[in-house]
Amino acid sequence: MSKTGANFGGTVGWDEQTVIGKRAPRPGELKSESAIAAAQRAGVAIDTSKKYEAGHNKQHEAAKNTAVLDRETEELHHDRVNTDVARAIQQARNAKEWTQADLARHINEKQQVVNEYEQSKAIPNQQVLSKMERALGVKLRGKDIGQPFSTGPKKK
Numbered sequence: 014m015s016k017t018g019a020n021f022g023g024t025v026g027w028d029e030q031t032v033i034g035k036r037a038p039r040p041g042e043l044k045s046e047s048a049i050a051a052a053q054r055a056g057v058a059i060d061t062s063k064k065y066e067a068g069h070n071k072q073h074e075a076a077k078n079t080a081v082l083d084r085e086t087e088e089l090h091h092d093r094v095n096t097d098v099a100r101a102i103q104q105a106r107n108a109k110e111w112t113q114a115d116l117a118r119h120i121n122e123k124q125q126v127v128n129e130y131e132q133s134k135a136i137p138n139q140q141v142l143s144k145m146e147r148a149l150g151v152k153l154r155g156k157d158i159g160q161p162f163s164t165g166p167k168k169k
Contacts (some may be wrong), residue, residue: 091136098142099133101159104150106131120144 052059106116113131117124122141129135130145142153150162 030160093132094133094135095158097158098137098153099131101151101153102127102145102149103131104159105151109149115144116148119148126160 051058071145081096092142102116106113111119113127117127120127120141124139126135130141136142136160139154144152152160152162
């Protein structure tokens with residue numbers, strides 16, 4: 014033992030090298046045609062099987078209700094914005110003398126979104142409708158569509 018009390022084993026000789034951070038060479042995958050051909054010329058055993066869906070997290074079990082969905086004959090579609098809502102958006106925007114681009118800038122959306130809502134082509138999004146209500150000051154949801162949006166406290 015040395016004076017510091019550290020024991021380093023004493024098995025390392027002068028001729029041996031310790032390399033830190035260097036990995037030992039290992040046989041890699043041959044992906045290119047030229048690498049496969051070179052390995053065949055060298056006489057190396059090659060396995061060229063394809064691993065299907067390797068690296069994908071997929072379930073192997075079919076969904077439980079696939080038979081029910083296959084028997085389904087009803088046409089399914091998304092609801093679109095009501096024409097009353099589209100008309101209320103147009104009227105409130107015109108009352109403020111805003112273009113579609115102006116309204117889009119106020120609600121932080123694209124002009125195309127405003128255009129789809131005014132043409133009743135958009136799938137209703139409650140967040141977008143809420144932003145439009147606040148910007149235009151008009152109710153766009155519920156039973157009072159087109160009525161002024163009251164911002165004050167509720168009366169009892």
